[in-house]
Amino acid sequence: MNRFLHDLWRNRELLQLLVARNIKIRYKSSILGFVWTLLNPILFIGIYAMFLGLLKVAIALPLLVSGVIVWSFLDMCLGDSLYAVIGNTNLIKKTSFSRPTLPVAMVLSNLVNFVLSLIILGCYLIFARVSPQHLWLLPVFVLSQTALCLGLALIISAMNVYFRDTEHILAVVKLAWFFMTPIIYPISFVFDQVSPTLQKAAFLNPMTGLVTAYRWVLMSEDIIAPQLVTMSHAICWGVLAVGILIFQRAERGFADEL
Amino acid sequence: MKHAIEVDNVSKCFRLSGGTRTLKSAALDLLRSRDHREAFWALKNASFNVKKGETVGIIGANGAGKSTLLALIASTMYPTSGTIRTEGSISSLLELGAGFHPDLSGRENVFLAGAIMGIPRTRMEERFDAIVDFAELHEYIDEPVKHYSSGMYVRLGFAVAVEVDPEILLIDEVLAVGDAVFEMKCLGRMADFRRRGKSMLIISHDLQTVQEVSDRIMLLEHGEIQQVGNPSNVVAQYQALSELRHRDGLRKEWGSREMEMTRIETHDAAGEPSQSFACGDEVEVRIHYHASARIVSPVFGFAISDDNGRVIAGSNCQAERITMPDLDGDGYVVLRIPSLSIAKGKYLLSFSVHSSDHSVNYHRLDNCFPIEVAASEEFAGVYLKTEWSIQAIND
Incomplete structure (x- = not known):
């Protein structure tokens, strides 16, 4: 972990350039450019709201909006992590530089997008007359989610070098994960339906804790189980530690496999 | 350390698999508790040193392990066994413009390539004008490199690599890509590099050029160092060997x-x-x-x-x-x-x-x-008995 951070600090200029490159390239050839980052979740929210209405599932719109925006950060990172390493085959094979900068830069560029969408989300919440609380905690949650995203990005980007099946597995896992996380339903839904043991299990999914925490600060939702939310956060950092270990072991073989 | 590069008993093994490994075959390997992909030793027990200020050429047939050796020294790959030690900053030209992104401008790519090589931005800013000068790209430097001709592309790649002024320069068969003028320019820059006491390792199939620029030449064959020594001797030996190979290839029973x-x-x-x-x-x-x-x-x-x-x-x-x-x-x-x-x-x-x-x-x-x-006398092919005579016509 120490070595990892030290390495990143030494390569901060490279990271900065790679983040700029990623953001620039993502929107380079699309007409709407950055607008897509916002338009995408808005369109998704529209679709979900419509179908949830048809299915008569009761969820307040601010809950849904915050859930989808928080999820989209993870979703983008997972999708991009498949190609964070193998999409830079030429760099890996022909130049020597600190390999973790690739997935880190990818997560950071998505973080930039996420922070911008959080600002838009804030505007919407003011418009919807929802009042936040303890806003100073928001950066802590963003940091935890970034740790989770980075941990998974390190694992997935390294795995995809060795096994190209990763892409197909990820698609299924992502879908299941989406429905297991209280995004299109409120967390109270979980507490109403299942036994206390399963409630705890629900928070083993770190996204459950994160979404709950975001909703707590952004729209003053009551936290039903603060200790479970804390556990979710701890898991995020655990995933990062595991991700770093896996990536450091795997990176030695990248140039051989690509 | 008076050596710029020390390679000690280095071997490199690749695992060959027909195509990319799938989860199924990987799981099977795990069950068998061994990697069953065929082993291929690209480099076997290689040991040599490059002194500071020395230029060493590497020659050998395709697949002899030349590029693998350079990749190991550039540390884009890791050896299976053995150690490699280098002293001083390394700039590797394993491929010209390897770090370039087609959608970014020449200017952006120069800074990105510099950052990839670990050069601080301030130093790249100092060098920037010299790089653009060497590459002769003044009016195009803010165009995306995807619009560059392949010549412009390699010029910029070479310019970045040499202008960052490394202690050790690794070059893999890159001189063959440019036109004659560019090649002269590169050779000039390499000679200048040599005069200033920097070390170089050069892979080339152009035996003439490599013999001229190198202090010593290494002959690699099937992953083994056959010889390191006087350029003209090693090149002559390699040529004799190639001829033998060629004859073997024609042989049929x-x-x-x-x-x-x-x-x-x-x-x-x-x-x-x-x-x-x-x-x-x-x-x-x-x-x-x-x-x-x-x-x-x-x-x-x-x-x-x-x-x-x-x-x-x-x-x-x-x-x-x-x-x-x-x-x-x-x-x-x-x-x-x-x-x-x-x-x-x-x-x-x-x-x-x-x-x-x-x-x-x-x-x-x-x-x-x-x-x-x-x-033989001066004639070509099979000797034909010929008769010559003159019939002069005088007015």
Whole structure:
């Protein structure tokens, strides 16, 4: 972990350039450019709201909006992590530089997008007359989610070098994960339906804790189980530690496999 | 450390798999608790040093392990065993413009490439003008590199790599890509580099150039260092070796084998075994045969090819109106060439024995026997007796 951070600090200029490159390239050839980052979740929210209405599932719109925006950060990172390493085959094979900068830069560029969408989300919440609380905690949650995203990005980007099946597995896992996380339903839904043991299990999914925490600060939702939310956060950092270990072991073989 | 690069007993093994590994095969490997992909040793027990200020050229056939060795020193790959130590900053030209992104401008790519090499931004800013000068890209530097011609692309790649002024420069066959002017410029820059006491490791197939720029040359073959030494000696040895390989490649033996040619001897006029003759010498060839059953009047033939395998002369006993008796068991046939009238050079002899109606080839030895014609008058190919005369017309 120490070595990892030290390495990143030494390569901060490279990271900065790679983040700029990623953001620039993502929107380079699309007409709407950055607008897509916002338009995408808005369109998704529209679709979900419509179908949830048809299915008569009761969820307040601010809950849904915050859930989808928080999820989209993870979703983008997972999708991009498949190609964070193998999409830079030429760099890996022909130049020597600190390999973790690739997935880190990818997560950071998505973080930039996420922070911008959080600002838009804030505007919407003011418009919807929802009042936040303890806003100073928001950066802590963003940091935890970034740790989770980075941990998974390190694992997935390294795995995809060795096994190209990763892409197909990820698609299924992502879908299941989406429905297991209280995004299109409120967390109270979980507490109403299942036994206390399963409630705890629900928070083993770190996204459950994160979404709950975001909703707590952004729209003053009551936290039903603060200790479970804390556990979710701890898991995020655990995933990062595991991700770093896996990536450091795997990176030695990248140039051989690509 | 007075060496810029120390390579100690380094080996590199690749695992070959038909295509990309799938989860299924990986899981199977795990169950068998071993990696079952075939091992390929790209480099075996390589040890050598490069002194500070020294330029070492690396030559060898394709697949000899040259690029692997450079990739290991550039630490884009890790050795399977052994250690590599380097002193000073390294700039590697394993591929020109390797870090460039097509959608970014030349300027952005220069800074990105610098950051990838670990050069601080402030230093890149100092060097920027020199880079653009060397690459001659002034008016295009803010265009995306995808619009560059391949020449502009490699010029920028080379400019970045040399302008960052490393202690060690690794170059993999990059001089072949530019035009002649660019190549001159690169060679000039490399010479300048050398004068300033920097170390270089250069892979090249251009033996002439590599011999000129190197202090020593390393010959790699099948992943092993054959020799490191004086440039002209090593290049000469490599050329001899390539010639041998080439001849082996032309060699072919086939046939139904009812009758076999077991041994071929070539003798000079004095009856001594020889492979080297002068033009016009008498040559006697003994073709030893073995027939496992009785063969009805076989036909023996021969051909002479140049060292590219093109037949320049050939005949058989049938063409000379000689009918062999039926043959059985062992013996030898004598072919006498009273005058070997071919130009100075290296040749390959082929022999055949087939049925009299040419329907069955019993045994063929194509391009199996090298001979040399060491001296001849100035003429080409096979000597034709010619007559010349002058008929002057005066008004």
